[in-house]
Amino acid sequence: MSEVVKIATRESYGNALKELGAEFPNLVVLDADLAAATKTGVFKKAYPDRFFDCGIAECNMMGIAAGLATTGLIPFASSFAMFAAGRAYEQVRNSIGYPHLNVKIGATHAGITVGEDGATHQCNEDLALMRTIPGMVVMCPSDDVEAKAAVRAAIEYEGPVYIRFGRAAVPVINDRPDYKFEMGKGVLLKEGKDVTIVATGICVDSALQAAEMLKADGIDAEVINIHTIKPLDEDIIVKSATKTGKVVTVEEHSVIGGLGSAVCDALCAKHPVPVKKLGMQDVFGESGSASALVEKYHLDGKGVYADIKEFLK
Amino acid sequence: MTNLELQKMANEVRKGILTAVHSAKAGHPGGSLSAADIYTYLYFEEMNIDPKNPNKEDRDRFVLSKGHTAPGLYSTLANRGYFPVEDLKTLRKLGSYLQGHPCIHIPGVDMSSGSLGQGISAAVGMALGAKVQGKGNRVYCLVGDGEAEEGQVWEAAMFAGHRKLDNLCVILDYNGLQIDGKLEEVCSAEPFADKFKAFRFHVIEINAHDFDEIRAAFKEARETKCQPTVIIAHSVKGKGVSFMENNCGWHGKAPNDEEYAIAMADLEKVGEALCQK
Numbered sequence: 006m007s008e009v010v011k012i013a014t015r016e017s018y019g020n021a022l023k024e025l026g027a028e029f030p031n032l033v034v035l036d037a038d039l040a041a042a043t044k045t046g047v048f049k050k051a052y053p054d055r056f057f058d059c060g061i062a063e064c065n066m067m068g069i070a071a072g073l074a075t076t077g078l079i080p081f082a083s084s085f086a087m088f089a090a091g092r093a094y095e096q097v098r099n100s101i102g103y104p105h106l107n108v109k110i111g112a113t114h115a116g117i118t119v120g121e122d123g124a125t126h127q128c129n130e131d132l133a134l135m136r137t138i139p140g141m142v143v144m145c146p147s148d149d150v151e152a153k154a155a156v157r158a159a160i161e162y163e164g165p166v167y168i169r170f171g172r173a174a175v176p177v178i179n180d181r182p183d184y185k186f187e188m189g190k191g192v193l194l195k196e197g198k199d200v201t202i203v204a205t206g207i208c209v210d211s212a213l214q215a216a217e218m219l220k221a222d223g224i225d226a227e228v229i230n231i232h233t234i235k236p237l238d239e240d241i242i243v244k245s246a247t248k249t250g251k252v253v254t255v256e257e258h259s260v261i262g263g264l265g266s267a268v269c270d271a272l273c274a275k276h277p278v279p280v281k282k283l284g285m286q287d288v289f290g291e292s293g294s295a296s297a298l299v300e301k302y303h304l305d306g307k308g309v310y311a312d313i314k315e316f317l318k
Numbered sequence: 319m320t321n322l323e324l325q326k327m328a329n330e331v332r333k334g335i336l337t338a339v340h341s342a343k344a345g346h347p348g349g350s351l352s353a354a355d356i357y358t359y360l361y362f363e364e365m366n367i368d369p370k371n372p373n374k375e376d377r378d379r380f381v382l383s384k385g386h387t388a389p390g391l392y393s394t395l396a397n398r399g400y401f402p403v404e405d406l407k408t409l410r411k412l413g414s415y416l417q418g419h420p421c422i423h424i425p426g427v428d429m430s431s432g433s434l435g436q437g438i439s440a441a442v443g444m445a446l447g448a449k450v451q452g453k454g455n456r457v458y459c460l461v462g463d464g465e466a467e468e469g470q471v472w473e474a475a476m477f478a479g480h481r482k483l484d485n486l487c488v489i490l491d492y493n494g495l496q497i498d499g500k501l502e503e504v505c506s507a508e509p510f511a512d513k514f515k516a517f518r519f520h521v522i523e524i525n526a527h528d529f530d531e532i533r534a535a536f537k538e539a540r541e542t543k544c545q546p547t548v549i550i551a552h553s554v555k556g557k558g559v560s561f562m563e564n565n566c567g568w569h570g571k572a573p574n575d576e577e578y579a580i581a582m583a584d585l586e587k588v589g590e591a592l593c594q595k
Binding site: 033054055057059060062064065066067068069070071072073074075076077078080095096099100103104 | 379381421422428429430431432433435436437438439440441442443444445446447448450451453469470473474476477480481
């Protein structure tokens with residue numbers, strides 16, 4: 006068996022910015038003293054004149070990004086999810102969302118896979134916060150391939166976009182010749198008839214692993230990758246729920262307000278079925294290695310499998 | 319424009335403020351009136367703008383960071399020809415484009431603002447964007463003295479000074495009053511001049527109601543290189559309306575019919591006196 010390639014999506018972010026910098030001369034990047042961690046340093050090295058370090062002042066950075074956007078530039082404002090979506094929430098809402106400016110927010114170190122830094126830096130609420138802003142596109146790519154595609158899609162789209170990236174290296178799962186990224190479209194990764202697993206971000210891989218384990222038990226799970234939380238591809242979810250009658254959502258995020266809530270919103274309105282929301286169950290994270298945390302909070306393949314088995318009992 | 323013409327126009331801007339706020343039965347007359355002369359000078363003399371083409375590429379930009387004084391901005395824009403003066407009466411009403419706080423979709427408004435501390439960051443971004451693209455336009459930003467209690471104002475000042483954004487001119491409307499009372503009694507950010515100097519700004523202090531001083535200050539700002547400028551404009555809150563002057567009760571309250579009549583009579587009197595000159 007060939008070794009699985011693992012890349013952190015924050016690496017993909019930095020690499021994509023650098024690659025696309027040549028194609029889009031009006032692309033500029035901002036950071037708040039975390040360029041080495043968010044990987045925007047890769048862009049900075051290639052295009053020093055188009056990189057603006059705002060210092061440790063994320064709220065101001067969002068406002069500066071807004072001002073830059075009014076001059077025709079395409080700014081990517083970068084920080085950890087905790088500070089981009091959390092600390093600067095109101096700046097993102099009022100200075101970027103309300104005027105509907107062409108600002109892209111690249112938020113890295115999202116979720117519990119931040120690891121050892123612990124709860125203060127593990128943002129499990131960003132998808133919920135960003136979803137509430139009218140007109141904001143919210144994306145959460147699952148691997149290197151998808152992360153790079155999401156950055157390009159954000160540039161090609163006119164308007165505010167939030168993209169969530171992770172710190173930990175994760176398996177590349179979309180490396181196939183026919184892979185196509187379409188903002189706002191879910192991806193059917195595996196067909197099944199007994200239960201639908203809707204996953205986002207790094208949990209897509211866990212969902213695929215869980216589906217394999219369920220197969221051994223004679224349970225045929227359908228797996229859908231939702232890389233765009235907003236606008237949500239309701240059709241693919243409703244269609245699948247109509248077939249299976251049961252839905253499980255999996256996200257490295259609070260079960261309040263993120264993918265699970267978005268899926269429930271859609272199903273409540275269009276095709277109510279029982280839904281089990283897997284994710285952070287209204288708790289803060291804690292220090293530990295990314296893999297230990299993912300295991301503890303049942304976001305790895307085994308944990309997702311166990312929770313789905315419980316749900317299907 | 320001559321100083322006399324500017325004074326007459328500022329008086330018209332003040333009337334528009336009163337009319338808008340009276341019609342809305344809500345809004346912020348005090349800080350709109352204190353900055354009326356600054357607004358007038360910016361839009362009738364200082365800035366490169368075209369009311370017939372509000373979005374022209376090379377225009378100077380203005381961000382009203384103290385966005386609650388939107389009536390002052392709207393009245394100035396209306397008098398400058400961006401939209402009918404009559405529309406000021408629709409301020410804050412359902413269906414009107416004249417929102418309670420500035421909105422980027424209003425003709426002549428360059429940035430949505432009003433959540434204090436945020437406008438100045440956007441103005442800094444506009445100045446940076448102009449610089450890096452080699453555009454020659456200038457960016458003006460009006461900040462409130464109470465607003466300067468927001469930490470974001472100083473984050474923005476730090477960045478502007480660090481980046482030597484000499485195409486940025488911040489005007490601090492220093493009327494000394496905020497909602498809860500005098501700045502000195504609430505939580506003053508004084509000394510303003512020292513703070514801005516510390517953030518590498520060129521600092522000019524003026525009387526906000528003297529057009530000679532206003533004119534000289536903006537000229538000096540334009541000529542200042544390698545650092546942003548702040549004009550600390552010492553003003554009178556409620557300027558021009560006898561019972562509103564230096565009274566923080568008129569920060570965010572509309573005059574009733576009787577008060578409106580007195581206020582307009584005050585301004586008519588000023589207008590008549592200016593016509594005698």
